[in-house]
Structure formats: structure tokens, C-alpha cells
Amino acid sequence: MRYEVRITGLGGQGAITAGHILGRAAAIYDGKEAVVTEGYSPYITGGWSRADVIISDETIDYPLITKLDVLATMYDEGFVQNLRHVKRGGVIVTVKELVKHDSQDHKVLPVPAIEVAESLGRKIVANIVILGAIVAVLGTPSLESVEKALADRFPKAADLNRKAVRQGYSIASELLASIGVSGRR
Amino acid sequence: MSSGLPRPGVHFMMGNFACVEAAILAGCRFFAGYPITPSSEIFERACVRFPQVGGIAVEMEDEMASVAALIGASYAGAKAMTATSGPGFSLMMENIGLAFIMEAPIVIVNVQRAGPSTGIPTLIGQGDVMQARWGSHGDLETVVYAPSSVQEFFDLTIRAFNTAERLRTPVIVLADQLVGLMWEKVVIPPAEEIEIVERKVMDPRLLSTRLPFDYSADVNPMPIVGTGCRVNIDSLTHDERGYPTTSQEVSDRMLRYLLGKIRNHARELWMYKEFMTDDAEVVVVAYGSTARSALNAVKQARSRGIKAGLLQLITIWPFPSDVIERLSQRVNVLVVPEINFGQLVHPVREHAKCPVIEVNWAPGSLIEPNVIVDAVEVAAA
Numbered sequence: 237m238r239y240e241v242r243i244t245g246l247g248g249q250g251a252i253t254a255g256h257i258l259g260r261a262a263a264i265y266d267g268k269e270a271v272v273t274e275g276y277s278p279y280i281t282g283g284w285s286r287a288d289v290i291i292s293d294e295t296i297d298y299p300l301i302t303k304l305d306v307l308a309t310m311y312d313e314g315f316v317q318n319l320r321h322v323k324r325g326g327v328i329v330t331v332k333e334l335v336k337h338d339s340q341d342h343k344v345l346p347v348p349a350i351e352v353a354e355s356l357g358r359k360i361v362a363n364i365v366i367l368g369a370i371v372a373v374l375g376t377p378s379l380e381s382v383e384k385a386l387a388d389r390f391p392k393a394a395d396l397n398r399k400a401v402r403q404g405y406s407i408a409s410e411l412l413a414s415i416g417v418s419g420r421r
Numbered sequence: 422m423s424s425g426l427p428r429p430g431v432h433f434m435m436g437n438f439a440c441v442e443a444a445i446l447a448g449c450r451f452f453a454g455y456p457i458t459p460s461s462e463i464f465e466r467a468c469v470r471f472p473q474v475g476g477i478a479v480e481m482e483d484e485m486a487s488v489a490a491l492i493g494a495s496y497a498g499a500k501a502m503t504a505t506s507g508p509g510f511s512l513m514m515e516n517i518g519l520a521f522i523m524e525a526p527i528v529i530v531n532v533q534r535a536g537p538s539t540g541i542p543t544l545i546g547q548g549d550v551m552q553a554r555w556g557s558h559g560d561l562e563t564v565v566y567a568p569s570s571v572q573e574f575f576d577l578t579i580r581a582f583n584t585a586e587r588l589r590t591p592v593i594v595l596a597d598q599l600v601g602l603m604w605e606k607v608v609i610p611p612a613e614e615i616e617i618v619e620r621k622v623m624d625p626r627l628l629s630t631r632l633p634f635d636y637s638a639d640v641n642p643m644p645i646v647g648t649g650c651r652v653n654i655d656s657l658t659h660d661e662r663g664y665p666t667t668s669q670e671v672s673d674r675m676l677r678y679l680l681g682k683i684r685n686h687a688r689e690l691w692m693y694k695e696f697m698t699d700d701a702e703v704v705v706v707a708y709g710s711t712a713r714s715a716l717n718a719v720k721q722a723r724s725r726g727i728k729a730g731l732l733q734l735i736t737i738w739p740f741p742s743d744v745i746e747r748l749s750q751r752v753n754v755l756v757v758p759e760i761n762f763g764q765l766v767h768p769v770r771e772h773a774k775c776p777v778i779e780v781n782w783a784p785g786s787l788i789e790p791n792v793i794v795d796a797v798e799v800a801a802a
Binding site: 256259260263264269270271272273274276278296297298299300 | 432717787
């Protein structure tokens, strides 16, 4: 099974970091194959940035996205700009406070990532909340693997990140249940 | 990590970083360069990692000086490398020829971007295939490896050093923006399990009985600065003593020796992978990142009932002529996709015994599998 994910945000939100954690968790701790590629808007500080993550049980030939299973956007325009890449029936995870768009053709999960992050005392972990939501939607890699990958990257913030990723995971699981989708596919 | 060597095991790493770790394991301890997108991470990581293993990374004033510094370091006994992209690669051409005639083993990594000129600095291209072979003036043979994954980038960087040391010649790793900047799994073996080739070094005592440049030899041992070898190393055409000459006859001997080092070893240098070629009627010939699109395309074509296969060329120079000749005798058509407007397709055509279709894709993105599938379908019809 091949999964395609794009995480996009504005410079500083940590979209690419979240992508790296996702890829590392799958490749190192879940024994899967993973490819992460990055993209940035040219010339502009604070412009959009994105990580594309492919996760597969098999060797990954074509390393770029074709049709996204999951789009996660942390800014409003990112929704519209990337909508055409999401497969019909695919899932769009959004930062509820920042993204107002909706789509009838997709399952949209507005995750209050900033509210959750602030309740944990650090707004900066909103990307990790979103990462937790992505993992709930994909059903891979395991939450434990993601926590290990997070601890590798941010050893001092392992506790905070564990809380953030778990909250994102449970919020997304509830949202999926409310729209009648099983979280683990 | 106390040794500074990379930890053996499975890593999730950027291609450009894997290249540096491979260089360290290969024994490279000197890096000279001038940063350029999308190769800059190699320089950046070398600046951090080389000092940790007792090595040196130095920023030069430009790419010409970078290669000149490598030649100096190489003659001081070090394994030396640089990394660049299109515009910097162009500037290196003069001194790649210098390394060739001076027989200095060095490694040049080119993380290709879209050209010509400064082109699109952040995006992929495969436009330097011919330049890697023919870019420097005069008769020259180069060894060029093209990785298609982070693991291959790692493995081929080690191999590049081994080949350079064994043949005393510059070796080029022709990567591309995608392979350089993508993150992927890479398995780093324990250092003691990696085959490392060291150059043959000249013993100064032997200089009383033999000439330093024996043009009948396979590869001459290298005189290292400071070891007592009083040998003239010259960029001019030189005789068996190392002194400049205008003799056409010596020129003939010297060039046959220099070119022969690579031509006579071509078969050992050729690396390639075949996928589903056993019963294939149409075979896609691809290299670098394009090979990954091509593999996807071949699988798609197979699912549509077309007997398609993939030949991934890893060594692109010296050109694996026999591989193409042999394969083309049992298939109907070869399809050559490239992120350029026709480069490696030319030697493929030269050696193929069957029709060859080229698929061109402008630099700026990875060629899409469906474009290759279309060409395979046309070829199969």
C-alpha cells in the first residue's frame, strides 16, 4: 500500500519538520519505505513551504506525489492551492483557527491545533498536533513510532511533543468517527 | 561517534548528507568548494563533519580554485572532493582536464539543476551528461556515476573514491536535485565491512631504476609530495620522465596510456540494473532520478499487457556500449527518457542494433511516468 501526504504551511509553522518526523517514524521505526521531498516558495521569507511524504510497504519507485491521500494545510490559501492534488474522497486536515475553506468532494477535518498547542503551553507545537491528526487518518506509522521519531529530533521536548501528537491523534479519530470513517484504514 | 565515523545502521537521511558520510567512510579528509544550490548541503555538512574526523573543509574563491585545491591535496596524499551544480561545474572543466593529465585522483559531485546558465537553481535537470564527458578540452576519458536514490548516492560516492584511487583519475558523481535533496532510508554498513581502495604510492628508491611515467604500465604509482620523489608533475604533454615535450610520438604514447587507464577497465567500471528485461520487447534506458519514473512506467506498461523492461544505467561514462549492444539484439525498441533535450540517447543510438525512441522533458521537474508509458505504448504498437 502506498500513501501520499502533503503537509504545507507558512515559513516557521513547522510543516517540513512534521513531514520529516512522519517519514523517519515510518522508515526507521515501522520498517516501511519512505521518501520526503521539500518545496518552498521562491524568494519570499515567510512564504509557503511544504513536505511531501510517500510511505509504502514496498520499494518506492516514483518518489513524488501523484494523488494525495491526505493534505494537511496550516494556512488558508494552502487549501485552495493544493486541492487539485487531493484524490476524490481524500482527507484534508486543517488548522481550524486558520483555514476557513471547505470541500464537498473530500473529508475535511478541522483540527483546533492552535488551541490545543496553547493549552499545552507552547503554540509552536501546533504542527505536532496536526502530525498526530495525520497519523490517525493514515493509520500508519504507529503513534509509538512517531513518538520515538519526535524524541530523536527533539529530545528535550519529548514529553510536550508526545502530548501534542496524542491530542491531535484523538481529536482526528473523533472527527473521523463523527463523519463515519474508520480511523485506521 | 567518538571516532567521528557515521553510526552503522539504518538512517533516514538527505541525499546530500549521505554523500558526505560516504566520503568520510571512503577516507576523504579534504573538501574544497564554493556553495551552490542544490549542492550546498554537501559543503555545509562537510564543514561540520570533516573537522570531527581530522579533515579539512575549505571555501575557495570559485570552482576553478576548488578543483585546483583538490589536485594539490591529492598530491599531498589526501583523498579530496568537491560538490557543485551546473554553473560551478562549467567553471571546473579546465581543472578537471588538469587532474586528468596530472593523474590526480579526485571526486567531483555535481547535483544537477535546471540549465542552461543559472537556469532554475532549485529544480532538477539532467543537462550535464555530455559536459561530464566532453566538457574539458582535449582528449579525455571520465568516469561518471549517476545515482537514483539516497542509498545509491551513498554507495556510489564510496565507489567514486575507489575508482579514482585505483585509476589515478578524476571521477564524477552526477546526481540531481531530487536525489540530492530527498530524504530516504540509507543503510550505512560498519566501516570494516566497506571495501576501500588506496592508491599505489611511488617509492622514491625505485626512481633510480625506473621512470616515473611508464606509459606501458597499467596505472603508475603516485609520487606524493614530501616523500622524496623528485618528479616533475606537468600540465603540458610530458614524457616518461615527466618533462614537457612537443614530440607527437610521445603525445601518442602519453594519451594512449591516460585514455587506456579508463578504456581498458571499462568493463569493470560498468554498473547497471535490469528490471523485467528477460522477456521484454520494449526496454526503457534511464539513469538518475529518471530511472525511478521509468520503473514506475514499466510497471504500468506491464499491467497493460506490454512486455516492457528497464535498464538503469548507473555508470554512464565510460558508456556501457556492450550492454546496449547485447540488449538491443533481443528487444524491439529502446526508449530513452531524459530531463534534457537529448544527451545520453546519442551513445545509445550509436550502439543500439534496434530503433531508439527519445523522450525529452524540459528541466524543472522530474519526468512523469505517464509520458514514458505513452512512449512505451507507441514503441510496442
